[in-house]
Amino acid sequence: MSAKVVVVGSLNMDLVTRASRLPRGGETLIGQSFATVCGGKGANQAVAAARLGAQVSMVGCVGTDAYGQVLRQALLDEGIDCRAVSAVEGTSGVALIVVDDNSQNAIVIVAGANGALTPAVLGCFDAALQEADVIICQLEIPDATVGHALKRGRELGKTVILNPAPASRPLPQEWYASIDYLIPNESEAAALSGLPVDSLQTAQIAATRLIDMGAGKVIITLGAQGSLFADGKGFEHFPAPSVKALDTTAAGDTFVGGFAAALVAGMSEAQAIRFGQVAAALSVTRAGAQPSIPTLADVQAFKTP
Template sequence: MPAKVVVVGSINMDLVTRAPRLPRGGETLIGESFATVHGGKGANQAVAAARLGAQVSMVGCVGSDAYGEELRGALLAEQIDCQAVSIVEGSSGVALIVVDDNSQNAIVIVAGANGALTSEVIDRFDSVLQAADVMICQQEVPDATVGYALARGRALGKIVILNPAPASRPLPPDWYASIDYLIPNESEAAALSGLPVDSLETAETAATRLIGMGASKVIITLGAQGLLFANGKNFEHFPAPTVKAVDTTAAGDTFVGGFAAALAAGESEAEAIRFGQIAAALSVTRAGAQPSIPTLSDVQAFKAP
């Protein structure tokens, strides 16, 4: 049977425009293109895990608007179990994304229906959590819900992954005991640790502080610099595969989904990290969030000599 991953998190419609550069405060730029793309960190990670070989269930909420119907349908098309994707009155979550000519992006998120994902919803679909091997959470849904889901995952004995995104402040101290793998990027690691993170060396310092705060294992993704894996006092740097970047949207989500799928399949930490890195590298060679996420065969072809 395929390894089972459950994702508790956000489902958004991404409204994406490309521009020569990111606008400054008060400035209006002429955009080059516009598209609506299925997204949300939770949904992106669910799609990544599914395309990369796992059997995936999604726990989340969409609105009663046209976006909600489309978003739920897109997850079903990926063979993702959506029995725990609830439809609530009002608008679906949206993300406003600007991508510049250097493939960097700026994002504003409006929670919409994602705000209706509560602990009561988690309890209603507890059987979905029980059936999984690995649980993934992010922070685009209410903090109280994230904390509750993490604790429930730990109580059920699952491998628990938290991608603390978006992060603007340290995590609640009691969350750490429930997390097996904390996976922030540079800015998120800086927000959680209170330290600057702009190099491999500063990432080590931040990871040391996060472990001191209670984190068990930390993976700080560093874009083109690869990532840092910290386990206690030991550090390992994994260089990034070399590719030509087109759009970095959902690269982090692709890594998390790929890493989770590989862990759930019984791969070692190092193997799961490399698998996730290749998937993320392939994703940045394509535009969009979910459209950019590769398949298992894509990754296997990349790995082939």
Template sequence: MPAKVVVIGSLNMDLVTRAPRLPRGGETLIGQSFATVPGGKGANQAVAAARLGAQVSMVGCVGSDAYGKELRDALLAEQIDCQAVSSVEGSSGVALIVVDDNSQNAIVIVAGANGALTPSLIGCFDAVLQAADVMICQLEVPDATVGHALKRARELGKVVILNPAPASRPLPADWYANIDYLIPNESEASALSGLPVDSRQSAEAAATRLIEMGAGKVIITLGAEGSLFADGKSFAHFPAPAVKAVDTTAAGDTFVGGFAAALAVGRSEAEAIGFGQIAAALSVTRAGAQPSIPSLSDVQAFKTP
């Protein structure tokens, strides 16, 4: 049986429009297309882990609206266990996304039902967490919930991954000791460490600071520049495969899900990072969030151009 990954986090319906560029303040642009696509960092990472070889359970909340059913159905279609996806009164989470011709995006998130994922609700599904090998969290659900999940996963001896996204401020100090792998991007690493991150050298300084704050190991994703791994003793840089980007939405989520899936089945850290990077590279060659996430066979067939 595949190793088990549990994702505790957000489910959003992505409302995606493409435009020549991102609008400036007070400006109205004519968009080129519009689509509704299942997303949310938690759900995206669950789909990535499932497509890339893991047995996955999702813990989260959807609303009582039409989006809620669509979001749940999208996970079920990936054979993801949804017994811990609760339906609550009101609207589901949504993300408003604009993607420009250079494949960069700007995103506004409305939490909706994600705000109803409380520590007590997670406690109702403790058996799901107990059955997992690896747990993944992000920051699109309440902080108290994330802190509870990290602590409980540590108590159970699980491999704990935190993708601190979106992060605009330092994490609570008591979280770090419960994190095996902290996986921020450059801006998130800067927000958490208080240091600028605009080069490989500055990423090393930020990673060192985060380990000093208590994180077990740190992987800073650097976009087209790959990723930096730090374990408190040494650094390793992993170059990203060169591809032609179409849409970077969910690339980070794909990396996290792929890394977790590979780690869960016993691959080394270096192998898991390389695997996640190939998956993320393939995702940016396709439009959308979950539709862009590749399968295990896609990654296995990948050859560097």
């Protein structure tokens, strides 16, 4: 394989508990189960792209704790190039996740070593960016590093994808000119655009605003309602495959990784979106972050119920 996806982002150990519902403020619930699962949006997207057929390199930081060793090995086991995954003194990133009986989740992230991925560290691995066809970023690493990766990707003429997650505020305006594909979910699109996103129609309005702000193309993922693609010339709605959801953790990451893998495989935008949607649909039928991500064979074998 010569086509390459390079992911600049986070690696977290997910500490996952299941409960009948999400706790209210000040409340203690009895949980049903607990597991430690390799995650982090960057690592999840790298695993998704690798399992779905792409050659992948990861740029990130882990701690010198036991979690760091496990997180790095998990990527190596997927055939992901980890030469740009640095071990820094201290703890690895963690995510505390509660999943309820309706498959909804609540997540608290502690950055840990992810905060050590500075522009200077990224600069040490510029060769990885130069070798990329597609560069993917998220928002679980320092903003300055994200901005550097986006700008450098544009300078190198690469296809640049930003999954603005987690997003609670507008992005720096100068970022938009470097983004080929901005891929937020409903809440992220609302945070970035300053507009409500609660229907297909409002998603179109928000996508238009984001393109007006400078993004090349926008794909808003709408969960069970599918995805909305906008390119400034029009819109296309892609209905979601119908599946029974068990756990939505990493569904968005699976879509992003699958979309990128499909692009480097030569698929059209529409084909890549549908490919990513099938991968994401399969992921929600399984528990966990990286364990839920399907393989290329799984996607190819998928039949709509």
